[in-house]
Amino acid sequence: MALYVMKFGGSSVGDTERMKRVARRIVxxxxxxxxxxxxxxxxxxxTDDLIDQAKLLNEQxxxxxMDILMTTGEQISIALLSMAIHNLGREAVSFTGWQAGFRTEPVFGKARITDIQPDRVIHALNEGKIVVVAGFQGMTEDGEITTFGRGGSDTTAVALAAAIKADVCExxxxxxxxxxxxxxxxxxxRKLNEISYDEMLELANLGAAxxxxxxxxxxxxxQVRLVVRSSFNHHEGTVVKEDASMEQGVVVSGIAYDKNVARISILGVADIPGVLAKVFGALAAEKIDVDIIVQSGVQNGExxxxxxxxxxxxxxALEVIKNVRSTLPYREVTSEENLVKVSIVGAGMVSHPGVAAQMFDVISKQGVSIKMVSTSEIKVSCVIEAGKLQEVVRALHTVYNLDTAEQVFVGGPQERR
Known part of the structure; x- marks a missing residue:
């Protein structure tokens, strides 16, 4: 007997028929x-419907x-799924995130888990019940309801699997x-049979949904054994683990893109120690993540x-920068939208020189200019204009030998929640 944590996203439980199918899968x-x-x-x-309703009442x-509102969607899901499991003759019990023992930092919308006390989950398992937990949510020590941000149900599942020492998290x-x-x-x-934690982390950070x-x-x-698989069939999925075997002839494992990108330029800043610390410290204080940073050469002390x-x-972010101008003078600030970040990822890149140059060549042949570049041992990212995203991704996919003869059937938009 093994202990499984099974996470189902929004499209997997999108209506009552899909809910019934998930219940049968669990049974x-x-x-x-x-x-x-x-x-x-x-x-x-x-979730999107709740956000739309909220903004009809209050633009901000x-x-x-918002966190109190957002958590209601998952609570509806856990109650209905538990009912569906009961209808199949099995005992199930549903828990909100805080009932399942999730404690978080006091940050609304992007809270991080500080502790998990899964006593009620373990007790229900010992009674032979199927336990259904709401993803994406927890509670602070002061009793405030918080959410983990979009995609947070994945985090709920993996963190809970670690806390109860599950054999696998699907x-x-x-x-x-x-x-x-x-x-x-x-x-x-190409469907990957396995991928390393490091490669998967890069792909996830770079926009893979x-x-x-x-x-x-x-x-x-x-060291949670993680398997990604379809809720619509019983095919073998992808195992995410410490070390994944590299497929022969494949240096790049995956290509990710992120459309949620904007560039800010601060021009004419005094070239003195502490400038970057001041700017990025102010942004960090407002919980704004900064990705790629590029500084140009110094001219006339600026x-x-x-x-x-x-x-x-x-x-x-622009408001934060405006507010630091009194202590950090600059000439002007500009911003640019309609950008995307395209990235290649692969552990094999470490021992294969020229991978980045090949990427730059492919992008240039699509008639696209590269605005910013960021690299690590296993990834290269380029910020480009959004207009030719699909052509660039397809060209990169081909040049790195990732194309297969089979075509993929996609059941719906890839899930983040």
């Missing part, structure tokens, strides 16, 4: 002699009230596993530098 697992803890997201477009709704989605790139853009994308970065971090840190932030954080 099948229990019939094989296994214990089951299930983590679910809100049904279908529920309070973060605390992430069920609408594709058969992790692909070499988004199969909605490249129909001949199949797993949330924090979930992969938890899995790596706690320097220019550019960096990328999430497009959704652009207005907030």
């Amino acid at each position: 099948e697992k229990q019939d094989e002699g296994h214990q089951c803890v299930v983590v679910v997201s809100a049904m279908g477009d529920t 709704p309070p973060a605390r009230e 992430i069920y989605t609408d594709v058969d596993g992790v692909y070499s790139t988004d199969p909605r853009i490249v129909k001949c994308a 199949v797993l949330h970065p924090r979930a992969v971090e938890y899995a790596k840190h706690n 320097a220019d530098f550019s960096f990328t932030v999430a497009l959704t954080d652009l207005d907030k």
Whole structure:
């Protein structure tokens, strides 16, 4: 007998028929002699609908009230799924995130887990019940409800698997596993049988929607066996593990892209110690993540530098920079939207020189200029204009020998929640 954590995303439980199918899938697992803890997201477009309703009432709704609102979608899912399991003659019990023992830092919308006390989950398992837990949510020590941000249900599942020492954590989605790139853009994308934590973490951080970065971090840190597979069939999925075997002739494992990108340039800043610390310290204090940073040469004692932030954080970031002008004089600030970040990832890149040059050549042949570049041992990222994203991804996929003869069937938009 093994202990499984099974996570189902929004499209997997998108309506009552899909909910019934998921319930049968869970019961099948229990019939094989296994214990089951299930983590679910809100049904279908529920979260987006709630956000739309909130903004009809208040263009800038309070973060605390938004978290209270957002958690209701998952609570609907856990109650309905438990009912569906009961209808199949099995005992199931549903828990909200805080009932399952998730404690978080006091940050609304992007809270991090500080502790998990899964006593109620373990007790229910020992009674032979299937446990259904709401993803994406927890509670602070002061009793405030918080959410983990989009994609947070993956984090709930992996963190819970680590806390209860599950044998495996299965992430069920609408594709058969992790692909070499988004199969909605490249129909001949390659399904990966296995991938390393490091490669998966890079892909997730760079925009691949199949797993949330924090979930992969938890899995790596706690050595959780992670499997990504489809909720619509019983095909073998992709195993995420410490060391994945490299396929012959494949140096790049995957290609990711991120449309949530904006560039900010601060021009005419005094070239003195502490300038970057002041700017990025102020941004960090407002929980704004900065990605690629490029500083130009110094002229007449002044320097220019550019960096990328999430497009959704652009207005907030510009406001922060405006507020530091009194202590950090600069000539002007500009910003640019309509950008994407395209990235290649692969552990094989370490021992194969020229991979980055090949990427730059492919992009240039598409008539696209590269605005910013960032590299690590296993990835290269380029910020480019958004207009030719699909052509660039397809060309890179081909040049790195990732195309397959088979075409992928995608059940719906890849899930993040």
